[in-house]
Amino acid sequence: MNFGDDLIKLEHVSFTHPSSEDAPAIIKDVDLTIHRGEWVAVVGTNGSGKSTLAKLIAKLTPVSSGEVRFNIPEQPPIQLIFQNPDMQVIGETVFEDVCFGMENYGIAEAEMRQRALTALRKVGLEAMTDSPVSQLSGGQKQLLSIASCLCMNPAVLLFDEATSMLDPRSRHNIVQVAQELHGEGKTIVWITQWMDELAWADRMVVLDQGRVAYNGSTRDFFYLTDEQSQSCCDRLGFIPPYTVQVALSLINKGLKLASMPVTPAELGKIVSLHL
Structure with missing residues (x-):
């Protein structure tokens, strides 16, 4: 599959908590390029550095060394959907919440309403426009978070373990929405611990103790074996x-x-x- 321009480029990126000089690096000399229209899955065990990498990609956390470069004309260039949907809920109603980011960017009221309704329709919440956010389920709050990000028209949507706190049905809904958005041309960065969520990625990156241990196709990760008849999945200790x-x-x-x-x-x- 052919993809467009290089949107995000990480060059020799490392990160260490600035609060401790002796702390080991969480991210270690990572090189990574994300292309327009690509779905990149990032996987790793707990403590591998996945969420830290997400914040570095989104420039919510400054790198300790190296560089994160954007080649993205859209503003904002990237929007992040967090693991805990309550972290992104701000408005009292669904409509108020989905409009919050646009208000900060000074978008005209008529355009703001059109964008909000379009985004809510994409995630299946158009019938809940005036509903209090407090009445939403965890899965619905996560869908609302996606809609709030969509309103900003970012080039990249970054899902940081966005399904990890959800029940199976809600997980399925979130993945399905992401698939539809990817089909429409959105660039997806999908951070997860769930092996079954890797199936829809064009490429996967495995983090192991802060380093890139694998960068390639999902199919090769599971099936391509070495001289010892061991796949990369087996070697890194994952269950397919x-x-x-x-x-x-x-x-x-x-x-x-x-x-x-x-x-x-x-x-x-x-x-x-x-x-």
């Missing part, structure tokens, strides 16, 4: 999603698959060929 586990089990039983599936739909199509 159920779809990949089933495919590997079929391969181990001697079944030759036409391709290596990473989504349930791909697995179903491949298995149907052998029935």
Whole structure:
């Protein structure tokens, strides 16, 4: 798949908490480029530096060394959806909340209303425009956070473990909205611990103790093996999603698959060929 311009470039980026001179670096000499229209998933265990990297990419936290450069004409260039949806809720009603960022940018009232309604429609909250935010579920609050970010027309949407505090149904809704936005051309940076959320990424980056341990395709991460018949997923200690586990089990039983599936739909199509 071909992508557009380089939007974000990290060059030799490192980060250490400034409060302690002896503290080890959380992010260590990271080089990373994100292209327009790309979906990049960033995965790692707890303490690997994922959320710190998100804040560095969004320039919410200054780097200790190296450089984060934007090549983005849109303003604001990037919007971040946090792990805890309550961290981004400000207005008393859904409409007030989704308009807050636009008010700070001085957007005209008529345009602001049009943008707000369009964004709420995209995330499925158009019927709740006047509802108190306090009555929303966690999943609905996260959808509201996405709508508030969409109103700003950023080039990049950065999801920092945005589904980790949600139930499975809400997780599915958030992923589905992100897929639709990506299909419309939005650049997505998706930070997660969930292996099954990697399936829709064009590229994945694995952080291990603050360093990039893998940067490549999701399919290769799960299936490409080394001389010891070990995949990068195995070597780094991750458990592959159920779809990949089933495919590997079929391969181990001697079944030759036409391709290596990473989504349930791909697995179903491949298995149907052998029935």
